[in-house]
Amino acid sequence: MFRPKTAEEIELLRINGELVSKTLAEVGKCVAPGVTTLELNRVAETFIRDHGAVPSFLGYDGFPAALCMSVNDVVVHGFPSDYVLKEGDIVSVDCGTLYKGYNGDSAYTFPVGEVDAETRRLLDVTKASLYKGIEAAVAGHRTGDIGYAVQSYAESFGFSVVRELEGHGIGTRMHEDPGVPNYGRQGHGAKLYDGMTICIEPMICAGGRGVYVAKNGWEVHTADRRNAAHYELTVVVRKGQAEQLSTFDYIEKGLTC
Ligand code: MG
Ligand code: MG
Numbered sequence: 001m002f003r004p005k006t007a008e009e010i011e012l013l014r015i016n017g018e019l020v021s022k023t024l025a026e027v028g029k030c031v032a033p034g035v036t037t038l039e040l041n042r043v044a045e046t047f048i049r050d051h052g053a054v055p056s057f058l059g060y061d062g063f064p065a066a067l068c069m070s071v072n073d074v075v076v077h078g079f080p081s082d083y084v085l086k087e088g089d090i091v092s093v094d095c096g097t098l099y100k101g102y103n104g105d106s107a108y109t110f111p112v113g114e115v116d117a118e119t120r121r122l123l124d125v126t127k128a129s130l131y132k133g134i135e136a137a138v139a140g141h142r143t144g145d146i147g148y149a150v151q152s153y154a155e156s157f158g159f160s161v162v163r164e165l166e167g168h169g170i171g172t173r174m175h176e177d178p179g180v181p182n183y184g185r186q187g188h189g190a191k192l193y194d195g196m197t198i199c200i201e202p203m204i205c206a207g208g209r210g211v212y213v214a215k216n217g218w219e220v221h222t223a224d225r226r227n228a229a230h231y232e233l234t235v236v237v238r239k240g241q242a243e244q245l246s247t248f249d250y251i252e253k254g255l256t257c
Pocket of ligand 1: 094095096105106107201232
């Protein structure tokens, strides 16, 4: 049975949302050709711990790092490594925090130096599809309305939507009900209520939507080895319009952290 989050709970989720947003911005400042994803992971882990929080991904089901760092054809759940980023790569950074018993969870795909026009378009469309999803995340709608909004937008550009992974509710646990697929039919799926806190996170492929999991059991790759992008924000569902609990403004507007 659904229970709306209280104002106090939403405040704690907002604090976490702010922290993941700032952490992603700190990481973004360091994304450049020549940097390893392991170095970026260290930046994030230090920043999170300096703010009195814990990187919630570290040890989650055995995940080995603070961040998921997914380069190029890795859709999500990439391990930070000694891979050296190079001009033209894209790196999807997914960050989770745990502070005062509540979670933060957001992701952003950064271009490394200059990327080609098609890759730039993949990033722009994936991020815009997330905002389309947020627009649909209104009390009284259903998760299928969010999925439909994301999917119809992304596919109108010839891109495809990963089906195997989805967004989710968030609270004291990082993954709560309901699941929030990035595809679907309007009017179908779980009902959205005022005070429901969810993460919307489109994973969009430049080519086909087929994916496979690497031998390490985590890294999700596109089957055709083409690029994929991933953007995620946490919102609270409201009547009329959802309220964002995390933001890309620290990354994009150069706000000081
Ligand atoms: Mg995430
Ligand atoms: Mg998530």
